[in-house]
Amino acid sequence: MKTYELPHWMAPWIDKHLKAIGYGLSKPQKLAKAILNASTDYQESLSTTPWKDPAAQAAYLSYFFPLNYLRTLKVIDEGKRWGFFEGVDSVLDFGCGPGTTSKALLNDDEITVPQFHGTDIFPELGGLYLDSPRTNSEMRFHLQRPAKVDANSLLSASYVLNELKGTPPWFFDFDKLLVIEPSTKQAFPKLIELRSELLAKGFDVVAPCPHSHTCPLSESKRDWCHDRLHWEQPAWFQKIQALLPIKNNTLSFSYLLASRTPLTTEPYARVVGDALVEKGKTRWLICQGPEREFLSFLKRQGKAPLLRRGDRLQLSLFEKRGQELRFELKDLKKI
Ligand SMILES: C[S@@+](CC[C@H](N)C(=O)[O-])C[C@H]1O[C@@H](n2cnc3c(N)ncnc32)[C@H](O)[C@@H]1O
Structure with a gap:
């Protein structure tokens, strides 16, 4: 997971402009x-x-x-x-x-x-x-x-x-x-x-x-x-x-x-929800088409993967149960 930072120039830049109006960091x-x-x-x-x-x-x-x-x-x-x-x-x-x-x-x-x-x-x-x-x-x-x-x-x-x-x-x-x-x-x-x-x-x-x-x-x-x-x-x-x-x-x-010019070529799914940790499973709301769907990883399968809102994924294999897509770790790839 990427952790974002403010650039080094920002604090002095902000401070300079704040001082001009009677404020300051x-x-x-x-x-x-x-x-x-x-x-x-x-x-x-x-x-x-x-x-x-x-x-x-x-x-x-x-x-x-x-x-x-x-x-x-x-x-x-x-x-x-x-x-x-x-x-x-x-x-x-x-x-x-x-x-x-x-x-x-x-x-x-x-x-x-x-x-x-x-x-x-x-x-x-x-x-x-x-x-x-x-x-x-x-x-x-x-x-x-x-x-x-x-x-x-x-x-x-x-x-x-x-x-x-x-x-x-x-x-x-x-x-x-x-x-x-x-x-x-x-x-x-x-x-x-x-x-x-x-x-x-x-x-x-x-x-x-x-x-x-x-x-x-x-x-x-x-x-x-x-x-x-x-x-x-x-x-x-x-x-x-x-x-x-x-x-x-x-x-x-x-x-x-x-x-205007097409740029997206490969199919993928995007995580559009935070991890929902439930009794027997972890679920993530994903987007890959018009249906509201969740990826679902059962507790008995082991440690759930760390998937974050915004992540892009490809699933080579899954089992669809209602709104849930059950998957194995080996079939999941982040792109
Ligand atoms: C919430 S600020 C966002 C500023 C900057 N884009 C940002 O992301 O930090 C919205 C800005 O839109 C400007 N704005 C509102 N209506 C506008 C319009 N019709 N034409 C141009 N700018 C407008 C406001 O003056 C304000 O500076």
Whole structure:
């Protein structure tokens, strides 16, 4: 299992921008207060992130930005698995905020994108977006998205759909889409709708979906598709988190990667649930087609394998019993 980490440049970068608005990583109490207020505002569904308020900005920089950055890292890893970033000439980071997705892409040595365009409705974000710690790429910030979409362009929209009334029609002008949303039951229908539209327009939904049939969780009252990552918390984050009621020891998120050119070729199943340890067996909700299915490993078979939400699997042989697929360890391969 991969444990994600924040890059070394991030703490000094955040601290520099916090100091410019009267905050700092050395004052965790002041930050925790701002984060608590911002979290309440989010729960009360303020329409957009209130960037003009220094307290909201401090909360975003010290808390939501690093957490979304980590989420982006896992989505990037999934994309790289399918060659998703190969040939991308430009990225439009829509609703870029401080440039979370762009910065994560720029920080990846295996990804080269010549041009980045950040778009947000707040001019205050221009300075944060353009201050990128590592870049050989051309970077621009726009208050209005550039109307023309170049060939080989990737649209990224991270935690933005939940601030919009619906998916803008121009999303589908891009070759590739990277969309990240909160892992909430409320956000999920928007992603399901976006997935259906993408499939109807001929896109390959590269991840997390291993197939293009109806999503087996689209009608579920209990489950919605989301991934999870484990991460190493730096000391400065631990100090802030110690003052908050919410603990982010693992991070969850929902996402979609889609490409106009098909990229997925091999059949596989994805683990879409945490391990359910029951009396005589362990079960994992998996996705490999339109049916809601569980992998099931009986206690008498020995120690259950360590399968995590988001893992990709291939099963060469299994026995289907209702919704359950029983399998032997020798027939299971992680890909
Ligand atoms: C929750 S923040 C996410 C920021 C960043 N993408 C991230 O993942 O950390 C949502 C951002 O979308 C921006 N936004 C909301 N509506 C927008 C619109 N119509 N056009 C451009 N940006 C918008 C907000 O100003 C805010 O910066």
